[in-house]
Amino acid sequence: MEIALESSVPIYSGGLGILAGDALRSAADMGVPMVAVTLTYDAGYFYQEITPEGYQVEHDMEWDFSNDFERINERVQLNIQDKAIIIEAWRYNIIGRTGHIVPVILLDTDLLDNEPWQRKLTHILYDADKFQRITQEMILGIGGLRMLDKLGYNNIKTYHLNEGHAAFLILELLKKYKDINQVKQRVCFTTHTPVRAGLEEFDYNLAKDVFRSYLPDNIQDYAGKNTLNMTILALNFSRYVNAVSKKHLEITKRMFPNYDIDSITNGVHAGYWLSPYMRNFFNNEFGRDWHHNLALLRDAENLDSFELWRTHNKAKRDLIEYEKSHSWILLNDRLLTIGFARRFAEYKRPLLIFSEMEKLAKIIKGKAQLIFAGKAHPADLQSKSLIKKIFDFSDYLWNSYQIGVVFLENYEITLAKLLTSGVDIWLNNPRRYLEASGTSGMKAALNGVLNLSVLDGWWIEGYSISNGKAGWSIGPEPSDPNAEKADDKVDAVDLYQKLENEIIPLYYNNQDEWREMMKQAIKLGAYFNTNRMVEEYARKSYNLIKQPLWKSQNIGF
Ligand SMILES: *Cc1c(COP(=O)(O)O)cnc(C)c1O
Numbered sequence: 256m257e258i259a260l261e262s263s264v265p266i267y268s269g270g271l272g273i274l275a276g277d278a279l280r281s282a283a284d285m286g287v288p289m290v291a292v293t294l295t296y297d298a299g300y301f302y303q304e305i306t307p308e309g310y311q312v313e314h315d316m317e318w319d320f321s322n323d324f325e326r327i328n329e330r331v332q333l334n335i336q337d338k339a340i341i342i343e344a345w346r347y348n349i350i351g352r353t354g355h356i357v358p359v360i361l362l363d364t365d366l367l368d369n370e371p372w373q374r375k376l377t378h379i380l381y382d383a384d385k386f387q388r389i390t391q392e393m394i395l396g397i398g399g400l401r402m403l404d405k406l407g408y409n410n411i412k413t414y415h416l417n418e419g420h421a422a423f424l425i426l427e428l429l430k431k432y433k434d435i436n437q438v439k440q441r442v443c444f445t446t447h448t449p450v451r452a453g454l455e456e457f458d459y460n461l462a463k464d465v466f467r468s469y470l471p472d473n474i475q476d477y478a479g480k481n482t483l484n485m486t487i488l489a490l491n492f493s494r495y496v497n498a499v500s501k502k503h504l505e506i507t508k509r510m511f512p513n514y515d516i517d518s519i520t521n522g523v524h525a526g527y528w529l530s531p532y533m534r535n536f537f538n539n540e541f542g543r544d545w546h547h548n549l550a551l552l553r554d555a556e557n558l559d560s561f562e563l564w565r566t567h568n569k570a571k572r573d574l575i576e577y578e579k580s581h582s583w584i585l586l587n588d589r590l591l592t593i594g595f596a597r598r599f600a601e602y603k604r605p606l607l608i609f610s611e612m613e614k615l616a617k618i619i620k621g622k623a624q625l626i627f628a629g630k631a632h633p634a635d636l637q638s639k640s641l642i643k644k645i646f647d648f649s650d651y652l653w654n655s656y657q658i659g660v661v662f663l664e665n666y667e668i669t670l671a672k673l674l675t676s677g678v679d680i681w682l683n684n685p686r687r688y689l690e691a692s693g694t695s696g697m698k699a700a701l702n703g704v705l706n707l708s709v710l711d712g713w714w715i716e717g718y719s720i721s722n723g724k725a726g727w728s729i730g731p732e733p734s735d736p737n738a739e740k741a742d743d744k745v746d747a748v749d750l751y752q753k754l755e756n757e758i759i760p761l762y763y764n765n766q767d768e769w770r771e772m773m774k775q776a777i778k779l780g781a782y783f784n785t786n787r788m789v790e791e792y793a794r795k796s797y798n799l800i801k802q803p804l805w806k807s808q809n810i811g812f
Contacts, residue, residue: 256395256420257300257380258293258359260347262668264323265299265316266361268381268630269598270694271447273668274499274785275417277524277694278792279359281785283351284526284546287793290408292399292421294391295320295345295363300380303630305664309646313633315379323347324361331401335390337467340373341366342398344406352526352546360406362398383634389457389465392485396423400431413797416444416493419455419485425492429471435492443796444493445519446486449506449691456482490514495796500692500712502733517795520713521692522788525549525780528698530570530676536562552781560770567676567703567773574677577670578626578661584649586624586659591762593707594678594699596628596666599638602689605629606641608682609648610747616656618755622763624659626678628666671695676702680758683708684729684746687739700725701780703773707753709746710738717779725775727753 257272258279267273275291282289299316306312324345332339343366347359365374376390399421403411416422428438448454462483463470471477478488490496490511497517498504504518526546529537537545540558545551568588575588586592597603605627609615619625627645631638642662649660663670675681681699683690683706690712697713699706706726708714710733718728730746731738761769793799 256293256392256418258291259668260349260359261323263318264320264347265302265318265667266293266296266380268300268632270692271418273523273671274521274694277522277527277785278789279349279357280351280524280527281522281789283349283355283357284353285786285789285793286351286353286355287357287789287797287799289357290403291357291359292395292403293359293361294377294380294395295324295361295365296377296380297363297365298379301630301633303665305642305646305662309643309662311631311639311642320345320361327360327406329402329405331398331405333393333398333401334467334469335373335376335393335465338370338373340364340376340394341368342394342402344402360399360402362394362402364394381632383632385457385461386465388455389461392420392455393423393465396421396425397427400424400427412441414442415792415796416442416489418445418447419489422485422489422492425488426469426471428492430469438492439494442489442493443495443497444489445497445499445796446489446507446516447499447691448486449503449510449689451510454487455485457485459483497796498691500716502688502712502715503691506688506691519788519791519795520716520783521694521697522783522785523694523697523701525552525701525784525786528672528675528701530566530573530672530702532566532569533676533702536566549784549786550781553778555774555777555780558774558777560767560774563703563773564766564770567679570673570676570702571679572677574626574673577673578663581663582661584653584659584661586626586661590621590659591623591680591759592678593623593625593680593682594627594674594704595625595682596663596671596674597683597693597695599629599631599641600635601637601641602686604684604686604743604746606644606648607684607743607747608750609645610743611751612648612651614751616652616658618751618759620656620658622759623754624661626661626663626674628663628670628674630666671698675699675704678704679762680704681706681708681726683714684750685709685711687711687730687741697779697783700776700783703777705758705769705772705776707750707758713783717783720782721775721779724772725779726772727757729753 257267259267259272259276301313304312324347327344343363345361349357364376477491497519498507499521541551652658675698681704693712696706709729730741730749
């Protein structure tokens, strides 16, 4: 449903799209024969303005994708409510480091030949309107397959559904092959959602209205009794299903005990997410080959401490420069800087660090400053109110204590790169086990930024293989039977404790040890990258290779 191609191409909303983009960038680098399908979204995912009072205002992105994409002269049709809709396609090429191309096909209904309501179907990403949503997913799944056939991709061995949104592809494959096993042989599915309420589902009345006679009579046997559930549809027709971290696998098995599910832990594209300074530093220290052989990052322990520190501080200076031109609060590049940026959602608990304001002020005054960023979905009023609260806290802490707390507007790739490389600490405190994996912490680690995070998603693995030397945990370990129930209070107390007694003293009084931890963080990049991840998909999900190229048991920790 979303792929983050470039900062200037606003057709993604968050982690799911970033992951898809990084996976395709690695697939292109590694020569994996692959083609991706998504929609054009001519109004994009919105531009976030924050008013001086702290309210989020959404603006359509007026962008002209004919500058970014190349038009393909092929059309396919799809019936919605028994009316034909014409779908056109555009192409964006992802070119790997060795020249291998992974094309991305973008579907578009904004054509003069379509009726006005049909032209708007590929307008915005994650429209809150259910009719828009189900029709977009028909365009993606059914229109996508028809377009691939039309473009001559007729020897596809595996259709990989990245999250449930694309699962209507299965209905089209059923029409084509008329046999469940024929379909099942061809489909793989990755689930990203660890809560039932978060699964994409549609009312059967709506489905019947839009699909009409196309919908199989026995759809309820495949897609859920009461609602058409895209995850259940995908689970029932996939030869291989995976979750995106080990903990997420555990949670997914609990949700769907009757299915065979594996896990492939997410990663990030290392070359893409490193600051330019760190990239040069790696070129010098590891040799240029590290791009193709990320296992070399295991040698991060041997990096020059002083150069590493200098390199990090160049990225930090860039971030603070950016901050100064985007906020009236002036941050100080000599202070410990803590970053928190991701989609705004209640379960990610962006306000946790403000639980006890006076205590926080006492701990960080003169010592640390905070930078926040993130968009709330336009229909999610609760999450929007969290942004407003951070603004109010920021005013209070600045006026009363001269503590800098800044919210930077319009979180997207460029800002994410500045933040994940330029802060000193990456804060992540979701409510347990609601973060399937998370990837922003991996970007931070790769750049030598230390994670301070609840043990959830990828960090359970990252914290454990680095023996707790690449950052800090917040709250109980997963082995604690009460961990899942740990309340905000318990986590906040531990967060303050770590900041006051461990992190701040270490940063100011033991820089050698801090730099050793930075090296351990970079070392995690040897594993938490999309080259390793795509290799695992190629082997376990796509059946493209038989032997592991990557010895995950032997990453040298
Ligand atoms: C990496 C990234 C995300 C995902 O962040 P999480 O903390 O893993 O949820 C979201 N948005 C942008 C712009 C990103 O770069």
